[in-house]
Amino acid sequence: LHFADRLSAAVAERQSQLVLGRVPDPHNLWPAVVEQTSVPVDGDAATVAQEVAAAFVQQCRLLIEAVGDLCVVIKPQLACFERLGAPGFDALRQVVQIGQAAGLLVLGDGKRGDVPVSAAAYAGAFFGTTSTPFGELESLGVDGLTVNPLLGLDAIEPLRASAKQADAGLFVLVRTSNPGADEFFDLQLSEGQQLLWEHLATALSEYGSQHVGECGLSDIAAVTGATAPQHFARMRELMPRTIFLLPGIGAQGGEVGAALAPVFSPGRAAGLVSASRSIAQAYLQLGGEPTQAARAEAQRLRSLTWKLVD
Amino acid sequence: LHFADRLSAAVAERQSQLVLGRVPDPHNLWPAVVEQTSVPVDGDAATVAQEVAAAFVQQCRLLIEAVGDLCVVIKPQLACFERLGAPGFDALRQVVQIGQAAGLLVLGDGKRGDVPVSAAAYAGAFFGTTSTPFGELESLGVDGLTVNPLLGLDAIEPLRASAKQADAGLFVLVRTSNPGADEFFDLQLSEGQQLLWEHLATALSEYGSQHVGECGLSDIAAVTGATAPQHFARMRELMPRTIFLLPGIGAQGGEVGAALAPVFSPGRAAGLVSASRSIAQAYLQLGGEPTQAARAEAQRLRSLTWKLVD
Numbered sequence: 001l002h003f004a005d006r007l008s009a010a011v012a013e014r015q016s017q018l019v020l021g022r023v024p025d026p027h028n029l030w031p032a033v034v035e036q037t038s039v040p041v042d043g044d045a046a047t048v049a050q051e052v053a054a055a056f057v058q059q060c061r062l063l064i065e066a067v068g069d070l071c072v073v074i075k076p077q078l079a080c081f082e083r084l085g086a087p088g089f090d091a092l093r094q095v096v097q098i099g100q101a102a103g104l105l106v107l108g109d110g111k112r113g114d115v116p117v118s119a120a121a122y123a124g125a126f127f128g129t130t131s132t133p134f135g136e137l138e139s140l141g142v143d144g145l146t147v148n149p150l151l152g153l154d155a156i157e158p159l160r161a162s163a164k165q166a167d168a169g170l171f172v173l174v175r176t177s178n179p180g181a182d183e184f185f186d187l188q189l190s191e192g193q194q195l196l197w198e199h200l201a202t203a204l205s206e207y208g209s210q211h212v213g214e215c216g217l218s219d220i221a222a223v224t225g226a227t228a229p230q231h232f233a234r235m236r237e238l239m240p241r242t243i244f245l246l247p248g249i250g251a252q253g254g255e256v257g258a259a260l261a262p263v264f265s266p267g268r269a270a271g272l273v274s275a276s277r278s279i280a281q282a283y284l285q286l287g288g289e290p291t292q293a294a295r296a297e298a299q300r301l302r303s304l305t306w307k308l309v310d
Numbered sequence: 311l312h313f314a315d316r317l318s319a320a321v322a323e324r325q326s327q328l329v330l331g332r333v334p335d336p337h338n339l340w341p342a343v344v345e346q347t348s349v350p351v352d353g354d355a356a357t358v359a360q361e362v363a364a365a366f367v368q369q370c371r372l373l374i375e376a377v378g379d380l381c382v383v384i385k386p387q388l389a390c391f392e393r394l395g396a397p398g399f400d401a402l403r404q405v406v407q408i409g410q411a412a413g414l415l416v417l418g419d420g421k422r423g424d425v426p427v428s429a430a431a432y433a434g435a436f437f438g439t440t441s442t443p444f445g446e447l448e449s450l451g452v453d454g455l456t457v458n459p460l461l462g463l464d465a466i467e468p469l470r471a472s473a474k475q476a477d478a479g480l481f482v483l484v485r486t487s488n489p490g491a492d493e494f495f496d497l498q499l500s501e502g503q504q505l506l507w508e509h510l511a512t513a514l515s516e517y518g519s520q521h522v523g524e525c526g527l528s529d530i531a532a533v534t535g536a537t538a539p540q541h542f543a544r545m546r547e548l549m550p551r552t553i554f555l556l557p558g559i560g561a562q563g564g565e566v567g568a569a570l571a572p573v574f575s576p577g578r579a580a581g582l583v584s585a586s587r588s589i590a591q592a593y594l595q596l597g598g599e600p601t602q603a604a605r606a607e608a609q610r611l612r613s614l615t616w617k618l619v620d
Contacts, residue, residue, distance in 0.1 A: 023427065023428065023431075025431075026440075026442035026443060026444060026447075027442065027443065034443070037444060039444040039445055043444075043445050045439075045445070045446055045447060045448035046448075047445075048442065048444050048445035048446060048447055049447055049448075051444055052442060052444055052447065055444075077424075077428050077431065079422075079424060079428045079429075079431035079432040079435060080428075080431045082431070082432065082435040083431050083432070083434040083435035083440065083447060083449065084447065085399055085400075085403065085435075085448075085450070086396040086397070086399040086400045086403075087396070088399075089395055089396040089398075089399050090395075090396045093395065093396075109424075109428075111422075111423055111424050111458075112389075112421075113421055113423075113458060114387075114389060114419075114421050115486060115487060115488040115557075115562075116488055116489075117333065118333065118387050118389045118390075118419075119389075121333075121335075121387065121389035121390045121392070121393050122389040122392065122393070124393040125389060125392040125393035125395075129355075130336075130393065132336035132337065132358065132362060133336060133337065133344070134336060134347060134349040134353075134358050134361055134362055134365075135349055135353050135355070135357075135358035136355055136358060137336075137355060137358055137359055137362065137393060137394065138355035138356075138359075138395075139393065140395070148421070148423060148458050148460055149460075149494065150458055150459075150460040150483065150494055150495070151483070151486050151488055151490070151491060151494075151495075152486075152488060152490030152491055152492070152493035152494055152495075153490060153493060154488055154489055154490030154493070155486075155488050155490060173460065173461070176425060176461050176462075176465075177425060178425040178426055178461055178462060178464055178465050179426075179464055180461070180462030180463060180464030180465060181461060181462055182462070183462035183463060183464070183513075184459065184460055184461075184462055184506075184509075184510070184513075185460070185461075185462075187499055187501075187506065187509065188499065188500040188501065189497055189498065189499060189500065190498040190499065190500050190503065191497075191498065193500065196494075196497065196506070199494075199497060200494070203493075203494075247425075252425075
């Protein structure tokens with residue numbers, strides 16, 4: 001089944017367009033998770049990494065139990081796991097499995113991008129299996145990966161080929177949610193006075209039109225930060241068959257509101273709202289148990305977003 | 311000691327500007343390494359990954375023994391290790407240690423780039439240590455990291471701050487070595503009719519001028535593919551104090567020749583020539599033992615490059 005069709009089915013079934021972002025941080029673990037994390041007083045760095053990795057998995061498990069049924073995608077930020085070394089990688093693999101077991105599509109947020117030979121190696125890290133003279137290597141087996149397009153489409157193609165074979169999707173940066181995103185994405189080009197992000201959008205939309213699912217959406221999706229919603233109408237015009245991932249809701253200042261409406265014009269599955277810290281840390285604002293506060297916030301975001309389409 | 315001064319000292323001492331790129335591939339291991347790699351016939355994927363990871367470390371060790379003294383930097387491609395999962399990460403850590411023990415600076419080729427909060431997590435993965443409530447986490451401890459600038463300088467800053475504290479450097483993509491690099495890097499901007507890579511070069515040069523070593527070079531270096539040497543004069547003009555990393559020599563078609571001369575105008579340490587497969591696989595062209603062929607090719611590239619400056 002085409003990636004976009006898998007996503008569309010999940011959106012319809014769960015009545016949700018919510019992405020559970022995971023940016024686990026050793027300083028922001030839930031109290032119950034901290035209590036279970038036993039690090040010997042004189043533990044070496046390897047032991048610390050193992051314990052923190054176990055804590056990341058545990059909090060992720062609790063969070064998925066609390067809000068998984070309200071979401072369609074879980075998006076682990078790879079940097080958070082990478083800083084734990086090998087135990088972090090094993091933790092990430094567990095998070096992928098726990099997420100998929102809960103019926104979620106797993107989107108690896110790695111923003112990878114490299115020359116073709118290295119992009120092919122990344123493809124082997126994330127999608128399907130790779131045969132070697134020594135046997136098969138298993139990838140992380142994610143359902144999607146965020147990708148940086150700066151190097152050109154030839155550098156995306158190896159990832160795309162492997163993703164396609166795995167019925168997975170690529171989420172390519174078109175305009176990110178950080179405060180300084182305007183610095184390069186908003187540069188104006190000579191040709192047609194377009195901005196760089198508009199050019200990227202056009203190129204990716206055309207590239208993605210080669211492989212559209214029955215739902216009418218492509219397996220080449222776009223990362224379009226929710227912190228600059230004034231661009232959504234133009235983005236939708238340039239990318240009519242593209243799924244938009246909207247990071248930056250909550251902690252980064254993005255809001256779910258009428259400004260998002262153009263995102264959903266091709267259908268509800270055409271827009272995914274991603275929130276991370278605002279769900280996991282909701283108890284700091286709302287009080288009560290972290291799991292209950294997370295559920296309340298996820299329910300609120302899911303419902304707000306669903307109501308944007310009549 | 312400032313990163314550029316560390317590099318300059320190594321260049322002068324070893325009379326070399328050579329970067330040993332490592333893109334280990336299970337299909338391209340040396341025969342002696344393959345013979346030592348024992349995978350049970352019915353080995354599961356985890357066992358295969360462990361064995362391949364051990365083979366990567368072993369070949370890297372042999373290669374460093376063969377050519378390490380002819381090089382100043384070793385540049386492992388992170389994708390190659392990432393596709394092995396946790397064993398790959400442990401192997402990468404060993405490669406970093408073996409490289410540093412041989413007096414090489416280690417440049418992680420990850421082309422990372424993310425929003426500031428995630429860039430800070432990557433900083434923790436690559437540079438220094440991170441304190442957590444559970445103890446200290448150790449990073450990979452590399453001396454440099456390749457970085458993708460598309461998201462803007464605010465997204466580079468957390469990496470830069472950590473790199474600086476570790477006397478490390480960032481190697482930021484200005485124009486890459488892949489055949490399709492022209493697609494976006496060569497877009498023409500309205501302002502000043504500059505190309506996108508020229509704009510990136512200008513911005514990075516200014517950004518890098520905040521922290522220049524005694525040798526006159528910055529800790530913000532640039533990745534400038536060797537496959538389009540016609541740009542080097544202009545690149546040097548725009549980035550007078552920037553170290554250029556030149557990937558793409560050898561297998562990707564780049565050559566060491568007079569066209570590289572502008573790269574070295576601020577001094578020999580201002581240009582690093584990177585070759586990967588052309589060194590490790592030299593025996594396929596030259597015949598003989600892989601270690602001896604690698605040494606001959608490394609010697610040739612080192613000498614050719616050194617002679618470009620009078």
